[in-house]
Amino acid sequence: MNIKLSGIRGIFKLLNYKGICILCLQRSNSTRDLCQPCESDLPYLHPMQVACQCCGAALAIDTLGANRNAPQLRCGECLKNPPHFEQTIALMEYQHPIDAMIQALKLRHDFHFLNVLCSLLGHYLMEHYQHNPSPDALIAVPLHHSKLATRGFNQSQMMARRLSRHLTIPALDKVCLRQHSGPRQSELSAQQRKRNLVDAFKLTPQGIKSLALYPYVAIIDDVMTTGSTANELAKVLREGGVRRVDVICFARTELAE
Ligand SMILES: [Zn+2]
Ligand SMILES: [Zn+2]
Known part of the structure; x- marks a missing residue:
């Protein structure tokens, strides 16, 4: 290529x-x-790769053997500390050229990349939801208003709107606020990420009202790394009455047990 x-x-x-x-x-x-x-x-996640149903971490063969009869295949970390979300759907590994495409989108506002990635993910999700229950609404991970002002757009929100058109599932706006910006998650260790996210999100009055209509929602994010951000947002959505939260992203970083 x-x-x-x-x-x-x-x-x-x-x-x-x-x-x-x-x-x-x-x-x-x-x-x-x-x-x-x-x-x-493109670095698609291999269809034969056995992964945790919850966070998407690749599972080792011996873990597979130990869990083969489990109703849901979960990694040790998700069994020990169950996340507030139920399932992660990622299309690709976060590696070349996906990393460069997403960086080009964020830093140089190359929306061609966003359109192509949303088209691929939308197509994949349409197939997936033919055989699986689909969420009632999509909710993008919000950006802090200062970051939104600097970048000029929230790529996850744009992604949610495009996927909404593909799937004919509403993308909800202004459900949740990001209360503080803090350092970039990508610059922090897993422990620091968790601390940085305490009380990071808050439902808006409009969000509290609208969530009552959508018992099953999917969080939309471009890349999932440790899952801490999605987990913190899922926690707030669950506290707002949502019964099930999934995570949908273009790519996840390599996670392995
Ligand atoms: Zn080509
Ligand atoms: Zn897991």
Whole structure:
């Protein structure tokens, strides 16, 4: 795959032309701006990979043996400290080129990447929900207002709106506020992340009212790392009366028991 992520925004502006693969810049010959070879090369989570139903951590073979008869396959950490969410749906591993695509989206506002990733994830979710119960609503992980002002957009909110159109499931706005910004989660250790998130989220009066109508919701985030952020938000949503919370993300970092 000949990936040319740097400067791609300028090239797209020059070309102003759809139908070009966002990764190799050849004609995509596809309904999305991604050619078939580049699409096949993406780091999808392997369908045969056995993962924790809850957090998505890869499970070792001996763990699989020990849990084979369990009603739900869960990793040791999720058995010991059950998260407030029920299930994680991630499409890919957070590695090249997904990491570069998401960074380009956040730092250079390359929405082509967001559109292509939402198209792939939306297609995957449509198939998934043909055989599984689907959530009543989607809720993006909120950004603190200072970060929103700096970046100009919340990528998770944009993702939720696009997935909402694919799935015809409402994306709820302004359900929850992020109360403090603090250091970036990506710069912290797992323990620091948990401390940084204490009381991070608060339901709005509008959120408290609307959650009563949606007993099953999915949190939308671009990348899941330790799951601490999703867990803290899920806790607040559960306290608001939601009975089941799932997490949907483009990619998760490599988690293994
Ligand atoms: Zn390509
Ligand atoms: Zn787990």
